[in-house]
Amino acid sequence: MDAAAPLDIDPLLDDPKTRIVVCCGSGGVGKTTTAAALGLRAAERGRKVVVLTIDPARRLAQSMGIDSLDNTPRRVKGVEGDGELHAMMLDMKRTFDEIVEAHADPERARAILSNPFYQSLSAGFAGTQEYMAMEKLGQLRARDEWDLIVVDTPPSRSALDFLDAPKRLGSFLDGKFIRLLMAPAKMGGRAGMKFLNVGMSMMTGTLGKLLGGQLLRDVQTFVAAMDTMFGGFRTRADATYRLLQAPGTAFLVVAAPERDALREAAYFVERLAADTMPLAGLVLNRVHGSGAARLSAERALAAAEHLDEDRGGEDRGEGRGENLVDGRIVDQGSGKAEDRGTGGSSPEAPSPTGSEDSASQDSAPEHGVSVDRLTAGLLRLHAERMQVLAREQRTRDRFTALHPEVPVAEVAALPGDVHDLAGLRAIGERLAAQEETAGAL
Amino acid sequence: MSRLQVVSGKGGTGKTTVAAALALALATEGKRTLLVEVEGRQGIAQLFEAETLPYEERKIAVAPGGGEVHALAIDAERALLDYLQMFYKLGSAGRALKKLGAIDFATTIAPGVRDVLLTGKACEAVRRKDKHGRYAYDHVVMDAPPTGRITRFLNVNDEVAGLAKIGPIHNQAQAVMRVLKSPETAVHLVTLLEEMPVQETADGIAELRAADLPTGAVIVNMVRPHLLDEEAVRGVTGDRRKEVAKALTRAGVTGSAKLVTPLLQEAAEHAERVELEREQRAVVGGLGLPVHELPLIGEGMDLAGLYRLAAELRNSGVGSK
Numbered sequence: 001m002d003a004a005a006p007l008d009i010d011p012l013l014d015d016p017k018t019r020i021v022v023c024c025g026s027g028g029v030g031k032t033t034t035a036a037a038l039g040l041r042a043a044e045r046g047r048k049v050v051v052l053t054i055d056p057a058r059r060l061a062q063s064m065g066i067d068s069l070d071n072t073p074r075r076v077k078g079v080e081g082d083g084e085l086h087a088m089m090l091d092m093k094r095t096f097d098e099i100v101e102a103h104a105d106p107e108r109a110r111a112i113l114s115n116p117f118y119q120s121l122s123a124g125f126a127g128t129q130e131y132m133a134m135e136k137l138g139q140l141r142a143r144d145e146w147d148l149i150v151v152d153t154p155p156s157r158s159a160l161d162f163l164d165a166p167k168r169l170g171s172f173l174d175g176k177f178i179r180l181l182m183a184p185a186k187m188g189g190r191a192g193m194k195f196l197n198v199g200m201s202m203m204t205g206t207l208g209k210l211l212g213g214q215l216l217r218d219v220q221t222f223v224a225a226m227d228t229m230f231g232g233f234r235t236r237a238d239a240t241y242r243l244l245q246a247p248g249t250a251f252l253v254v255a256a257p258e259r260d261a262l263r264e265a266a267y268f269v270e271r272l273a274a275d276t277m278p279l280a281g282l283v284l285n286r287v288h289g290s291g292a293a294r295l296s297a298e299r300a301l302a303a304a305e306h307l308d309e310d311r312g313g314e315d316r317g318e319g320r321g322e323n324l325v326d327g328r329i330v331d332q333g334s335g336k337a338e339d340r341g342t343g344g345s346s347p348e349a350p351s352p353t354g355s356e357d358s359a360s361q362d363s364a365p366e367h368g369v370s371v372d373r374l375t376a377g378l379l380r381l382h383a384e385r386m387q388v389l390a391r392e393q394r395t396r397d398r399f400t401a402l403h404p405e406v407p408v409a410e411v412a413a414l415p416g417d418v419h420d421l422a423g424l425r426a427i428g429e430r431l432a433a434q435e436e437t438a439g440a441l
Numbered sequence: 442m443s444r445l446q447v448v449s450g451k452g453g454t455g456k457t458t459v460a461a462a463l464a465l466a467l468a469t470e471g472k473r474t475l476l477v478e479v480e481g482r483q484g485i486a487q488l489f490e491a492e493t494l495p496y497e498e499r500k501i502a503v504a505p506g507g508g509e510v511h512a513l514a515i516d517a518e519r520a521l522l523d524y525l526q527m528f529y530k531l532g533s534a535g536r537a538l539k540k541l542g543a544i545d546f547a548t549t550i551a552p553g554v555r556d557v558l559l560t561g562k563a564c565e566a567v568r569r570k571d572k573h574g575r576y577a578y579d580h581v582v583m584d585a586p587p588t589g590r591i592t593r594f595l596n597v598n599d600e601v602a603g604l605a606k607i608g609p610i611h612n613q614a615q616a617v618m619r620v621l622k623s624p625e626t627a628v629h630l631v632t633l634l635e636e637m638p639v640q641e642t643a644d645g646i647a648e649l650r651a652a653d654l655p656t657g658a659v660i661v662n663m664v665r666p667h668l669l670d671e672e673a674v675r676g677v678t679g680d681r682r683k684e685v686a687k688a689l690t691r692a693g694v695t696g697s698a699k700l701v702t703p704l705l706q707e708a709a710e711h712a713e714r715v716e717l718e719r720e721q722r723a724v725v726g727g728l729g730l731p732v733h734e735l736p737l738i739g740e741g742m743d744l745a746g747l748y749r750l751a752a753e754l755r756n757s758g759v760g761s762k
Contacts, residue, residue, distance in 0.1 A: 303694050
């Protein structure tokens, strides 16, 4: 199968026209780490970068030398070269509050901020996080203080949420439904009710029944107070959406070479294409390699077995004996009709192990473990590695077959987690050095 | 024995697989379990190599000993329409609400309503009885949202009950909370022996406890087999390397001289990982919950692997105590 074109990270990061890089993908594939590593690399190559993370693991925040990331970009210390790296973590409630404070007069803002419905909405129920991430991205871009914004996306239920939620919240906030909700409050509550048509009153009645009258009143008060801001929400959601489609944006789909993660990735790729979002490529994290790839899993296992047998393991021999006995029972049970088939393999005396050459016994007992046992262990470990490689290659091939046009950058698996800038830098180097990685595989 | 078993875990730890294996494990000896999916990913259907699940309970697998696993992918919008229909006979009005965007509002934007509907549907299945007064399902296993969101997801009923102080949503939320906070429920967390998932598991347990939600077990997934003696690997230098090369040749491996270094390199990486795993295993052991380990299915997850994990879970008694 033709390999996908390698994804060249450095030209993408260096290009002054690249203003936004969005990292998306399913949970647990190292998306946030990738975003941070890309940010650091771009900064050390001279750009002024801000990384917007959504929910970084504490360790990752610490790796950028920032114990508590918050809603304001903080400069990361220890970055080499002329560039700058800033990092921040989305605080969705704070972001929502800021919008309210910026777009409503103080009295109205107070009313909104203290509304129970608003408080729950802004604390992050379905859609709010995605909406606020996009809102924040729009804000950062509008400030024009950075050459490059690297965004991590929320761990959404599904790929759809991240692209859909802002629109959905936007269209809700200035949709038909909210005007209906608003109607009674606008017309002065009860007195206005008689002007409503039957359908409307039935609907508010139903909602009242369902949610409880008090909650409905909270919603209505909230909606009335937000009235002046609704157009703004929709407008900004649309603007951010267009920003994502613009040529200065590059989407990177992040995945691990596992079936589920790559299936999600394929889905993302299709979805981005459907929305005409500019996809730069796929980042495949945690890819395994081997310097001894020419020794196949099967041969390694066969060799390991050979060494076991050389050790003259009685335990091994017994195991075989039992298998043969089992086999015989099955043969008898399955009746004479099968005789023909089983005749060939029908066991005589179980003559299992080391019957061939030198039964070379443990050669260096002073090390505690014989060379044969050690070597067999090395071979088994290698066989496991080769099986992992084969599985990863299969899942990768499937993805490439479906989306041959998507360039891929592979990042070799690290044994541990990232703890500091040096770790992020190492990942950045692996991301950028594609030819070598590809050659090693 | 908990009748509602909630399975959560950081993304990438295999919580859907573990939930499915647990449903199989609990379905032995003629029992019936319901496996519910709340995130609309259709992960269950893929695991069982079945067609896309509709919003409808259907038998998806047979467990050893004649038990049955049923599966349901809960859809918040359908659950709301069902609910409206059940309580208010709102057939056409429900459709009108949908047209206006009210259903969309309620299931995606209104704070917590979506989560109330999802957990509510699962709790309904837990409490449901047949006409002989027996429970319809012996166990309900939920493939729940990830660790980072699980407490908020399960606790959302409290939040909604506080927000909607009267009315049917309020009552529904209260009823759901009674089930979720009772000993009838256990929340299991799936992790890997890696730093970030273990940290997230520790945080998740603290949050669940703070919210008074009943914790179950920690399930360590994808545990690799122990293949060699790390001590011995460290001792391989100089002459010992030559002996390894000789042993390789004796075992029929050609060009063995060039293989020693990469093989030892792989072993060194393995040893490093084993060491990290040992540290993380100690952290997991200190979380104060029962811990169960599941092996890595080397060939990749398939139906056979799922049954193997189910057998492991059954033997270790997860969820049945």
